Each structure stands twice: as C-alpha cells, then as structure tokens.
Amino acid sequence: METPQTGLSLPKYLQEEELTEECKELISSLPTEKGWIGPPLYQFQGFWHSSKILSTILTCQKNFQAQDSDIFLTTTPKSGTTWLKAIVFALVNRRKYPDPINHPLVTNNPHALVRYLELEPRIDYQAYDTSTTIASPRLIATHLPFVSLPESVKNSACKLVYLCRNPKDNFVSFWQFANAVIPKEMGTNSLEETLDKFCRGGNIYGPFWDHVLGYWKESLENPQKLLFLKYEEMKEHPEIHLRRIAEFIGCPLSLEEESKGVVDDILKLCSFDTLSNLEVNKSGKLSSGHDTSVFFRRGEVGDWKNHLTPEMIRKLDQITEEKWRGSGLSF
Ligand code: PAP
Secondary structure (H helix, E strand, O other): OOOOOOOOOOOHHHOOOOOOHHHHHHHHOOOEEOOOOOOOEEEEOOEEEEHHHHHHHHHHHHHOOOOOOOEEEEEOOOOOHHHHHHHHHHHHOOOOOOOHHHOHHHHOOHHHHOOEOOOOOOOOHHHHHHHOOOOOOOEEEEOOOHHHOOHHHHHOOOEEEEEEOOHHHHHHHHHHHHHHHOOHHHOOOOHHHHHHHHHHOOOOOOOHHHHHHHHHHHHHHOOOOEEEEEHHHHHHOHHHHHHHHHHHOOOOOOHHHHHHOHHHHHHHHOOHHHHHOOHHHHHOEOOOOOEHHHHOOOOOOOHHHHOOOHHHHHHHHHHHHHHHOOOOOOO
16 A cells, blocks of 8 residues: 655645544455555445545445435536536526526536535534535535445435546546646656556546446436436537436426526626636635636546547557447447
8 A cells, every 4th residue: 555645735634644543444345546646545336436436436325315305416527517617506496596697506616516525524424515506406416436425425316417428538527627736846747657547447537437327327217317428418508408418417497597598698697707717716715625717627528539549549449448348328
C-alpha cells in the first residue's frame, strides 16, 4: 500500500483521514491502484474509490434510507453532472423561484445546491431535507455505480436520472479536470499515462464502461425507475430531454407553463454560457475545496478530436465495442 500523501492541497474527498476499523480491515483486503491526483484507489464491488469515499460508501450502504419521493441524479464523473444538477434543481423548484434574475443558481454553483450522497460524509442523511434548500422531493447526486447504491435506493420507489457521455469526450474531460485540480507539487498527468489507466478502468469510479452498462441494463429492466440520458442527445435537443425529465420525475410542464416559455427559460438559465459567466462560477470555491470554475471548461461535444491521436481513438473505440457488444448501447 502507498504512503498517504500529506500536506497536499487535495480536494476533501481525496484527503486521507482516520478510518474506522471496519474500513481499514476491508481496505487491507482490496486491490489497490495509484490515483491520478492523490492517494491510492481501492477496488470495491468492481469499482475504484479513494479510502475516504470508500468509508462513506460503507456508511451510506448501512445507514442511508431512501424516501419514495427522492430524486437521484446519478452520473459518471465528467459527463455533465453540473448541468444536470442545474436543470433538475430549476425544474423542481420552478414555482418557488420563478424569477431567473433572483434564482439560487445565480448565486450558487449547482454542486452547492444538489449535494453528493457519498462525498459529504458529515451530512446527516436522516436530516437531509433541512441541510439543503429543498424540503421535498430531496435531490441527491451520486457517482456511485448501480451495484453500490444503498439497498433502500434500489428498493424504494425513488427515481434515478442517469446521465452519461461519449467515452472519448468523457475521458478528455476527466484528464483535463485531473490536471486542473492536481496539487501543483504533483506535476501533471500525461495524456498517454492517463489514457492507459482509464482504459484499464483504474480511475476514480471507474471502469467507466461498467458504470454506464450497469445503469443502462437497469434502465432497460426498470424504465419507470431509471431514466437513462446521454449528454450528446441533451445537447442536440435539450428541450425534448428537459420535458422527458420533468415527466419522469413527476413534475410535467403544464400547458400554461409551455405557453409562457418555461422550458426555454430553464434551459437558458442552466446553459453553459449563462452558468460559466456568473461570478459564483468564475471565482467561487466549493466546500470540497474545488474552484467552481473547474466544472466549466468547453461544454461541447467532440472535443476529443482536438486531443486524441488516431491510435488513442482506436483503443477507446475498441474497448467500447468490446465492453458494450450486444447491449444495444452505443454513442
Ligand atoms: P463532475 O462529475 O466533476 O461534476 P461534470 O459536471 O459531470 O463534472 O462534467 C463537467 C463537464 O460538463 C465539462 O465538460 P468539458 O470538460 O468537456 O468541457 C463541462 O464543461 C461540462 N458542463 C458544465 N456545465 C455545463 C452546462 N451547463 N452545459 C453543458 N455542459 C456543461
């Protein structure tokens, strides 16, 4: 096992701290892999996590009680989580905050409004309602793979909205993000080295393909519970997908709202251009330690063409083909 890296300016979810005996014991039995931006990762239930996230996963699996009215925003990292959080927050709260000028999204980064289940260990899940701005339904985000969700999430009537993205753009976004947040003392990750790790699945919450496939299969088996979305399709027809999300989570737009242009208003408020130009998203900081600006880079489809060599493209396409063959899933 690697020596924990101390004194580095790591995001909170990667900082190592005192673990419970149960977690220490579990970790000592798990495969380990060097992390991209900090301490080692451990493979648990087929996916890679930092020790801190692993300890909160165990807590969530044991203690978290889902409510039938909960809405989970589930994503692979770097697949458009920030956008999805903004859209669903705005949708669910549209009557409470009809004025886009005085909207909470103007003064808060979406990650501050919709919190992660497993990244904020000090949130008292029983009192979740009072620690967010929303009482009910609770909006809860997670990057957890389907297999690791607490049983109560799988077994209750709560809804899951899953968003994923083309593997090549997902990888490029991940690589850029890792280099934007890596402590200076650690240098940067080369594209080649990072790709190699991504392809082997050894990135945080990876393997990417297994994450997507787990939710894809569940969406086929249980379409009432899980809505499966693709970033590229959202970018192409955002209004169609916003209406789908609204229907799915049980707050469809009324004819009156449609005629007033509520769909366009929400999409404009949550657009990359609007959000990335807000002061809170240009110079804010999150409780995780991340600058809010790192969640807004280009926000486009196909940026992989600007970064990947033909060999890298071939490698990613080949893995995608192998991993998803016969599943009906493609990009
Ligand atoms: P996270 O998992 O760390 O929360 P996430 O929000 O899923 O990150 O992904 C960030 C990507 O979404 C970035 O993509 P890029 O690196 O290819 O540019 C970011 O630019 C993009 N993004 C953020 N906000 C929006 C938005 N409002 N509309 C479209 N894309 C967005």
